[in-house]
Amino acid sequence: MSERSDVDAAEQSADIVADGAPEAKVAPAPVAEPKTRRLNITGRRNLFFALSLIIIVPGIVSMATKHFALGIDFAGGTELTVAFADHPALAQVQRAVDAEGVNGSVISTGGDGYIIRYPPLTASQVTGIEADLKNRLGPTNVQQILVVGGTIAGETIALSALAVVVASVAILMLLAIRFRNVPGGWRAGFQFGGSALAALLHDVFILAGIFSILGAVLHLRIGEIDAFFVTAVLTVVGFSVHDTIVVFDRIRENLRVSQRLSFEQVVNLSIMQTAARSIITSFTVVLVLAAIFISGGETIKGLALALLIGIISGTYSSIFNAAPLLVVWRRVQPIR
Numbered sequence: 001m002s003e004r005s006d007v008d009a010a011e012q013s014a015d016i017v018a019d020g021a022p023e024a025k026v027a028p029a030p031v032a033e034p035k036t037r038r039l040n041i042t043g044r045r046n047l048f049f050a051l052s053l054i055i056i057v058p059g060i061v062s063m064a065t066k067h068f069a070l071g072i073d074f075a076g077g078t079e080l081t082v083a084f085a086d087h088p089a090l091a092q093v094q095r096a097v098d099a100e101g102v103n104g105s106v107i108s109t110g111g112d113g114y115i116i117r118y119p120p121l122t123a124s125q126v127t128g129i130e131a132d133l134k135n136r137l138g139p140t141n142v143q144q145i146l147v148v149g150g151t152i153a154g155e156t157i158a159l160s161a162l163a164v165v166v167a168s169v170a171i172l173m174l175l176a177i178r179f180r181n182v183p184g185g186w187r188a189g190f191q192f193g194g195s196a197l198a199a200l201l202h203d204v205f206i207l208a209g210i211f212s213i214l215g216a217v218l219h220l221r222i223g224e225i226d227a228f229f230v231t232a233v234l235t236v237v238g239f240s241v242h243d244t245i246v247v248f249d250r251i252r253e254n255l256r257v258s259q260r261l262s263f264e265q266v267v268n269l270s271i272m273q274t275a276a277r278s279i280i281t282s283f284t285v286v287l288v289l290a291a292i293f294i295s296g297g298e299t300i301k302g303l304a305l306a307l308l309i310g311i312i313s314g315t316y317s318s319i320f321n322a323a324p325l326l327v328v329w330r331r332v333q334p335i336r
Contacts, residue, residue, distance in 0.1 A: 039275070042268045045324030052202055052321060059209010062217055068208075069215025071117075071226030072148055074157050078121040079146040080129070083112045086138035090114070090298075096136040100129060105221055107299045113143075120147075160230040164204070167234060171241050172197045175248075182252050184335035191329050196244045199322035203240045203313045204233060210309055228303040236310025239285075243278050243318035250274050251323070263330055267323050275319050282315040 041048070072079060084093070090108045097104040097116055102125070107115040121129070126145065134140045175193035182188045214223025250270040258266055286308060293304035 039272045040268060041271045041320060042264050042324050042327050045320075045327065048320040048324065052206075052317070056202070056205050056209060059205060059212055062212040063209060066212060066216035068212050068225045069219070069223055071224040071229075073226045076120050076148045078118045078126060079144075079148070080116045080118070080126075080142055081109070081144040081146075082114055082116060082133065083141045083143060084114070084137050084139070085112070085141070087112055088137050093137065096133060099136070100132055102129070108297060120149075156227070160227075163230070164233060164237070167237055168197060168200060171200065171237070175241075175245070178245075179248060179252060182255055187333075188335050191326060191333070191335075192248050195322050195326040195329060196241055196248065198325055199244055199314075199317040200237055200240050202317045202321055203236055203310055206313045207233060207236060207306060207310045211306065222302050222305060224302065226302070228300070229306055232303055232306030232310060235307060236314055239311055240314030240317060243282070243315055244322045246278060247271060247274050247318055247323050248326075251326075264327050267327050271319060271323055278315055278318060282311055285311055 088096075090106060093114055093116075094106045097106055102118055102121070104116055104118045107117070109115055116133075118129070130140065130142055172190075172193045175196050176186065176189040178189070179192035180186050180189035182192070184191070211223045211225060211229065214220045215225065216223070247270055250273055251267055254261075254266045254270050254273075255263075258269065261269065289304050289308045289311070293301055293308060296304060
């Protein structure tokens with residue numbers, strides 16, 4: 001053995017086998033079995049359904065008994081667009097409006113401009129408010145006075161409700177057409193579409209119920225129902241259906257390639273394959289909306305809150321409600 005070797009003599013001779021001697025067999029190291037994710041969503045569906053009911057029922061009770069705190073878009077009222085020469089801060093303007101005792105709200109439009117919204121006022125009340133603002137905040141330039149009557153507000157409510165209904169029916173038909181090629185044909189397509197529609201209504205009821213509690217029960221201004229709220233509802237409807245379609249598309253693909261699995265197993269497998277993507281996608285949107293809600297102006301806080309609630313609810317319902325509901329529907333009305 002060379003003395004200059006980096007391996008000592010014992011180590012060099014360890015692998016030397018005499019001629020004709022059998023080589024020593026080295027036992028292979030045990031290989032750990034790969035860990036498999038087991039997420040039995042469909043098996044625990046009653047728990048998730050119960051959790052949804054716990055959240056929805058208080059909102060339904062509030063909507064039935066207390067109704068909603070309606071903004072000027074729906075309840076009617078008077079809106080003043082004003083500018084102040086002394087550049088008062090938003091908090092100063094709001095204090096001046098609160099001191100008038102007519103339940104007005106202030107929205108900053110940037111610079112020296114503000115939008116001040118009041119319940120319906122008479123012409124003499126508007127004149128008195130203009131004088132009061134001038135006394136409290138200095139020279140005031142009233143640029144516009146907008147009066148929204150009860151008739152216009154009623155038409156806005158009707159058109160908003162119609163928009164939600166039309167969107168829901170259109171989504172049901174679209175999904176029925178999209179999934180009619182799964183085993184069961186049109187009947188299966190309507191099962192997929194109906195389950196998605198039920199999840200969608202789940203999100204709308206949660207959003208409307210929470211805003212009813214915030215506005216009509218807790219009397220918070222952020223809980224007022226206005227045009228921004230309708231915009232948020234329609235946005236949430238689209239976002240919720242998008243998440244649901246991701247899960248349902250994977251179910252359709254797995255039904256073709258996993259014929260040995262039961263329908264419930266296919267649904268559970270599809271949820272596991274898509275849940276991480278849905279949650280991560282929604283979480284990125286939630287981060288942006290949370291930043292807008294915290295640092296945004298009063299004008300868009302209600303919109304940001306509505307979108308936050310709706311997107312979180314939509315992600316939950318797509319994973320834990322829509323697909324398990326499809327399993328229940330398939331059990332009640334089996335398709336062969």
